[in-house]
Amino acid sequence: MDLIPADLRAQLRGLQLRSRSGVHGAGSGRQQSRERGAGMEFLQYRPYQPGDEPRQIDWRLYARSDRAYVREAERDSPLALWLLIDASASMGQADVARPDYPRLHAARILAACLVELALAGGDRFALAILRDGKLQLHSLGGGPRQRDRCLLALAQLEASGGVPPTDACEPLWARTQAGHLVVCLSDGFDPALLELERRLAGAGRELIDLQLLTVEERDFPYRDGHRFIDPESGAQLDADGPAARAEFLASFEVAQRRRRDSLSALGVRCLQHWLDQPLIGSLRQICGENPG
Amino acid sequence: MGLGLLAPWALLALASLAVPLLLHLHRRIQRTPLRFAALRWLRPLQRPRRRLRLERPWLLLLRLLLATLLVLLLAEPVWRDERPGSAWALLHPGLDPNLLPSGHASQARWWAGGFPTLDQPPPALDQPFASLLRQFDAERPADAPLQVWVPAELSGLDGTRLRLQRQVDWRVVESALARSIEPAAASNTDGESSWLIWRATDSPAGAVFLVAAARALAGPTDAPDSTRGDADAVTVSDRRPIELRSLAAPDDFNRIEPTTTVLLWLDQSPWPAVVESWLRAGGRVYWPQPCAECSHTDGWWRVWQSDDAARTLWARRVGSGRLLRPSVALQAAEFPELLDGGFPRLLTHWLDEPRPQARRAPASAIEPLGDGPPGRVPPRELQSWLLPLLALLLLGERLFALGPVPRPDRSTIADADATGRSPP
Numbered sequence: 001m002d003l004i005p006a007d008l009r010a011q012l013r014g015l016q017l018r019s020r021s022g023v024h025g026a027g028s029g030r031q032q033s034r035e036r037g038a039g040m041e042f043l044q045y046r047p048y049q050p051g052d053e054p055r056q057i058d059w060r061l062y063a064r065s066d067r068a069y070v071r072e073a074e075r076d077s078p079l080a081l082w083l084l085i086d087a088s089a090s091m092g093q094a095d096v097a098r099p100d101y102p103r104l105h106a107a108r109i110l111a112a113c114l115v116e117l118a119l120a121g122g123d124r125f126a127l128a129i130l131r132d133g134k135l136q137l138h139s140l141g142g143g144p145r146q147r148d149r150c151l152l153a154l155a156q157l158e159a160s161g162g163v164p165p166t167d168a169c170e171p172l173w174a175r176t177q178a179g180h181l182v183v184c185l186s187d188g189f190d191p192a193l194l195e196l197e198r199r200l201a202g203a204g205r206e207l208i209d210l211q212l213l214t215v216e217e218r219d220f221p222y223r224d225g226h227r228f229i230d231p232e233s234g235a236q237l238d239a240d241g242p243a244a245r246a247e248f249l250a251s252f253e254v255a256q257r258r259r260r261d262s263l264s265a266l267g268v269r270c271l272q273h274w275l276d277q278p279l280i281g282s283l284r285q286i287c288g289e290n291p292g
Numbered sequence: 293m294g295l296g297l298l299a300p301w302a303l304l305a306l307a308s309l310a311v312p313l314l315l316h317l318h319r320r321i322q323r324t325p326l327r328f329a330a331l332r333w334l335r336p337l338q339r340p341r342r343r344l345r346l347e348r349p350w351l352l353l354l355r356l357l358l359a360t361l362l363v364l365l366l367a368e369p370v371w372r373d374e375r376p377g378s379a380w381a382l383l384h385p386g387l388d389p390n391l392l393p394s395g396h397a398s399q400a401r402w403w404a405g406g407f408p409t410l411d412q413p414p415p416a417l418d419q420p421f422a423s424l425l426r427q428f429d430a431e432r433p434a435d436a437p438l439q440v441w442v443p444a445e446l447s448g449l450d451g452t453r454l455r456l457q458r459q460v461d462w463r464v465v466e467s468a469l470a471r472s473i474e475p476a477a478a479s480n481t482d483g484e485s486s487w488l489i490w491r492a493t494d495s496p497a498g499a500v501f502l503v504a505a506a507r508a509l510a511g512p513t514d515a516p517d518s519t520r521g522d523a524d525a526v527t528v529s530d531r532r533p534i535e536l537r538s539l540a541a542p543d544d545f546n547r548i549e550p551t552t553t554v555l556l557w558l559d560q561s562p563w564p565a566v567v568e569s570w571l572r573a574g575g576r577v578y579w580p581q582p583c584a585e586c587s588h589t590d591g592w593w594r595v596w597q598s599d600d601a602a603r604t605l606w607a608r609r610v611g612s613g614r615l616l617r618p619s620v621a622l623q624a625a626e627f628p629e630l631l632d633g634g635f636p637r638l639l640t641h642w643l644d645e646p647r648p649q650a651r652r653a654p655a656s657a658i659e660p661l662g663d664g665p666p667g668r669v670p671p672r673e674l675q676s677w678l679l680p681l682l683a684l685l686l687l688g689e690r691l692f693a694l695g696p697v698p699r700p701d702r703s704t705i706a707d708a709d710a711t712g713r714s715p716p
Binding site: 092216238 | 318324325326327328329330331332333334335336
């Protein structure tokens with residue numbers, strides 16, 4: 001089953017993962033490193049992969065061997081992409097109008113797209129899934145086999161339980177290093193996850209926080225009284241839609257802005273995605289381009 | 293012209309209109325649970341706005357209309373037509389419709405049951421004309437002119453003089469009729485009605501008076517008979533043939549003529565089977581055995597009672613016939629009427645069937661009087677209109693109620709770019 005719809009996959013071709021800061025590391029990758037040697041040192045030829053820029057192809061070698069090779073001269077630094085996915089119960093909420101498209105589904109598609117982008121860029125990537133109070137961590141790696149492992153894990157992902165406390169996320173802390181790019185896909189409601197992000201950001205990991213929100217959280221369009229149930233804590237609340245709307249929107253906005261401010265202060269890029277918007281916009285934002 | 297209600301207290305049921313109103317009142321808290329992760333920013337139970345909200349107002353309106361019509365149906369609405377009546381004309385079935393002046397502005401009907409229109413074939417001639425005329429008059433407004441076309445002789449009358457609530461235009465047609473009026477069925481009292489007297493050896497003593505009176509009724513015979521009785525007491529119309537038989541034994545009684553209507557069994561022994569069967573078939577038997585045990589409870593009734601109520605003639609139904617018995621013995625000492633000169637007349641009164649009332653009369657003599665009691669035009673019932681309307685409304689309400697429910701608000705979904713949103 002393909003997570004990424006065909007039209008979205010077509011638009012991925014123009015995207016490219018970037019990190020703000022260059023990192024050092026071994027291996028070959030696309031990212032421009034700040035370290036520039038005195039001369040262009042030839043490192044190796046590697047076969048041409050779809051998505052590489054044509055100007056990097058060594059045409060002389062092509063003429064000789066009738067195969068396209070990309071000349072790697074600089075010591076390109078690879079990017080390490082961590083996809084931190086919040087799979088708690090609150091992520092199972094969907095728009096009222098589209099109950100088959102919950103937040104977690106959007107997160108899965110986005111993660112799959114980012115995995116494909118990382119693979120195309122020759123970067124290493126791994127998944128970190130927060131679910132049922134536990135952390136499920138993959139090892140960092142690249143290549144199609146890693147991509148398949150990640151896609152399989154994404155396909156089997158369901159929302160349940162809550163986010164583990166920060167102590168339980170020690171392995172993530174250990175595996176990531178300064179300079180790694182961590183993209184966090186969550187709804188932003190969990191204070192434990194916020195704490196984890198702050199710690200990661202404070203320790204030099206480049207963090208992009210993408211908050212997935214439903215239309216109801218943006219507009220609160222309920223016209224009747226309802227019994228609202230929190231899927232994670234099970235708390236219930238009776239409220240009347242129109243009467244509670246203004247206050248909810250105000251306090252929600254205040255809370256989210258405070259969250260974003262606290263993250264931005266640590267250098268985290270905070271993005272928001274609403275479920276009724278196209279995913280390509282948020283992908284472009286993650287890649288540093290305008291959402292278009 | 294107006295709407296009337298035959299049962300106005302049924303309007304109290306309009307209180308049931310409150311039921312759909314209450315049902316449609318918007319429920320404050322719907323128990324539909326909603327998944328909402330951002331619960332902590334939601335304040336509990338806000339007081340809803342004061343304005344009363346009604347769900348699905350059109351359906352509510354439909355239901356209110358339905359309930360109102362039901363209550364109206366219960367109150368039996370009628371439509372009273374009080375407009376000035378148009379002219380009417382009634383035509384006797386025996387007359388030709390061409391009699392009516394062509395181009396007449398009045399509405400013409402046959403003078404028959406149901407008052408069919410003139411384009412229908414003429415109805416039967418034996419109609420209860422007097423009763424029909426009274427009905428027709430009562431059902432029309434009092435100021436509508438009525439024209440009645442009658443032949444020279446009108447039958448189907450009852451005993452009273454016709455009195456209507458208006459003065460009718462009584463048109464008697466003397467010319468030849470389109471159809472002949474059938475003569476009234478001959479009744480036994482008008483034609484031949486013969487009596488049979490059976491006299492045996494042990495007849496009661498007063499039987500001689502009966503026989504004498506019967507002979508007087510039979511008419512003059514060739515031999516002048518001093519026992520004929522007072523001729524003045526018997527008029528021509530009273531005469532009837534009398535057959536007198538007196539044989540030795542009742543077993544010789546084997547035949548009764550078909551024209552016999554009354555049998556006087558002046559014998560103390562019971563009558564044979566032929567008499568019994570004739571009696572049950574519709575004959576009348578006078579048996580002078582005194583009947584002391586006759587009373588109203590046994591099925592007897594008094595045909596006649598003397599002035600001092602000492603003597604009664606009882607009658608009883610036997611099959612289709614009648615059995616007549618006196619209460620006392622038929623003797624001159626106990627029955628002084630036997631000696632009276634007008635006894636033959638009394639005998640006919642006892643034994644003959646009561647004459648029916650006059651049913652035929654010349655039309656010119658019975659023109660109805662216009663001082664009768666006012667009739668009431670029956671109002672038109674509206675139920676035949678209301679019931680189909682109710683059924684239609686009920687069907688519409690059911691369809692509306694079970695039809696597509698309005699979906700929640702979808703206006704916030706952006707449809708500009710579909711990529712990235714479609715699930716796999």
